[in-house]
Amino acid sequence: MKAPVSRRGVVVRQINAQTAGAKALRERRTAQLxxxxxxxxxxxxVDVYVLVxxxxxxxxxxxxxxxxxQNxxxxxxxxxxxxxxxxxxLALRPALALALDRITRGESTGIVAVSQTDFSSFADDYEALLDKLGRAGGFLDLAHAETAI
Known part of the structure; x- marks a missing residue:
């Protein structure tokens, strides 16, 4: 069932805003990297981190x-x-806490994960993670960019 014409524009604007937000976060992450x-x-x-x-x-x-x-x-x-x-x-994930602690102690330079979904699909949570990594002097690299599905 299609959304009413009056709602389609709202949905398109929301999708465009989410895509722009993901692009900005990707640019921030890659600049830090x-x-x-x-x-x-x-x-x-580096430490490899996965969430399942x-x-x-x-x-x-x-x-x-x-x-x-490795690549x-x-x-x-x-x-x-x-x-x-x-x-x-994110605060309730012991392996992620360990990875961040290892960066702070200088035992690791960064974290490599598959995608943003290993952390959060919410931009504010993901941005907070990038903030923590930046303060700790570490980076995040992803196998798949934030804008990839």
Whole structure:
């Protein structure tokens, strides 16, 4: 069933706003990544992070994120998995907390994940994560960009 003509414009504007927001977040993430990685000659150490629903095999997502890190030439120090599923508050994910703590302590330079959905589909939560990473001196790299489905 199609939305009434009067509502279609609203839906299109909402989709355009979401796409623009995702693009802005991608640009912010990639700028942060570039500042911390371009021209660096020493080996960078990263943690691979994946989020899966309870009972789901993390293997395929782990392989995807691991391949992304390896393609960049980065050394993977840990593979961390939260099994809390999407929609879980970022503060309630022990593996993500460990990854952020490892960056703060200088044991890792950044986090590599499959996509934004490993963190949150909500722009404000994702932006808060980028803020935390920036304050800790770390970066986030994704196998699939924020605007990818």
């Amino acid at each position: 570039a500042v911390l990685t371009q021209g660096v000659e020493e080996q960078l150490y 629903v309870p009972g789901r095999d993390a293997g395929p997502r782990t392989k995807c994120a691991t391949t992304a890190a 960049r030439g980065w050394a993977i120090t840990r593979t961390l998995t939260d099994t809390t599923g999407p929609g879980t508050d």
